[in-house]
């Protein structure tokens with residue numbers, strides 16, 4: 001913020017120099033309380049005349065806003081309303097969203113955020129976070145230095161190229177870091193003063209955006225290759241220098257870039273990629289919980305991934321690691337995983353297989369009736385008949401990929417098939433939760449990527465657990481910040497998955513839900529954070545002293561949106 005306002009995340013207080021004008025104060029969302037400024041504050045801060053006379057409680061403000069919110073005709077309008085509230089008053093915004101968490105999460109994040117990214121240049125009101133475009137390469141350090149009074153503890157960065165399942169949205173991808181950081185605050189109590197969304201604009205290959213006269217990003221095709229990597233390197237070098245203690249999260253990069261940046265920087269600073277590692281942990285947590293319904297061990301599970309991209313890679317690797325923990329060798333563990341992409345089953349006879357696909361590629365000899373000349377003919381149901389997977393995961397970004405036949409075959413080869421159509425947004429889900437339950441005669445254990453309403457089938461109610469990364473990444477961030485964690489490792493994600501699975505209650509399982517109710521998400525983040533710190537200390541990435549009073553320490557570091565006294569700095 002630019003008004004000499006200093007914020008202290010530890011005491012959660014805002015201090016202001018006397019130079020701050022009252023008008024600027026009520027325009028600053030971090031300290032603004034709107035009509036809730038007390039009579040004493042109105043005297044001391046010279047706010048008289050700038051506000052109507054009645055003083056509201058936060059409850060009255062929440063009620064007023066909820067009435068206005070309900071009057072908005074569609075989800076995009078509701079999203080714009082929430083953005084404006086956040087721009088006016090951060091505390092009230094977070095309190096408002098927390099009070100109605102289940103209703104609001106699909107608005108501040110997927111699916112509505114996807115539509116907001118697509119419409120970004122049309123609904124744009126006010127900048128939030130940092131926009132660093134390719135032409136600013138030499139100035140990145142200064143831009144970072146000038147932006148914050150106090151260094152952020154969590155940065156989420158995107159280049160907008162693979163936004164949810166919606167592809168390249170260019171500068172519009174900024175909606176994702178903003179939304180993700182909102183989730184850090186809501187789900188794990190990371191103070192909004194400590195978060196920084198960043199958009200790295202290197203152009204877009206989205207023809208519709210380039211042709212749009214209102215488009216707000218760089219109006220040229222994406223910079224690629226060495227020039228792109230040099231720009232990313234400049235950004236990371238500046239982050240390391242200016243915000244050396246911050247956690248850097250990569251978000252919605254194209255698969256190749258996502259994997260490259262993670263491999264390049266994971267040992268250089270505290271960093272992770274949620275699309276790969278966070279997804280893997282939340283899915284593996286759901287699988288641990290599913291086996292409590294099927295009464296089988298994890299080592300008995302065979303997984304088929306429909307969609308062999310970044311999400312699939314993270315899931316396959318973490319699942320293989322989990323199987324190894326159950327006593328399998330790496331070769332045996334990988335032998336229980338099948339991948340299927342837009343060309344069909346991934347087999348070793350394919351040419352030019354990238355590393356990940358090659359790792360999990362199957363021997364064509366193990367597939368009956370396999371037509372080597374024409375792999376396209378091997379359909380998903382045929383692969384299921386051959387491989388007899390107990391788990392079918394959808395990470396294909398393809399609506400309808402789980403047809404009635406697919407679900408029926410899964411239900412034929414399993415008493416309780418585990419079926420997670422994970423693609424986002426809702427419109428791209430491989431099937432609906434209701435379809436999976438109906439076509440499997442109520443036997444499928446279903447979790448989805450996007451939220452689905454409970455399903456009634458044959459007199460039974462199925463609550464649909466959402467394999468939402470928000471169960472994992474905010475807790476990882478909380479652990480990293482509260483525990484002074486220096487590096488993020490795959491082991492931490494494994495322990496995070498177990499900690500989340502342990503939060504699934506018998507009552508959840510009776511409803512056939514393999515994730516806890518969203519209303520318990522802060523409790524889940526707390527457990528994930530503690531698990532991350534414990535693992536970090538064991539691996540030498542955090543000081544052992546962090547384990548003293550661990551649970552209370554993490555609890556204390558969680559921010560809750562409440563008004564604090566506002567006063568001038570002495």
Ligand code: NAD
Nearest residue numbers: 165255279307308309310311341342395396397423424449
């Ligand atoms: P990606 O682009 O890296 O990979 C997509 C993969 O799907 C590619 O391998 C492609 O070949 C394959 N594919 C395309 N059409 C297919 C078809 N008809 N059948 C089978 N495979 C097909 O994308 P990603 O990052 O892996 O994400 C994929 C999807 O998973 C997205 O929709 C994303 O929103 C979703 N996702 C969900 C969660 C979650 O629910 N927690 C987390 C991460 C990603």
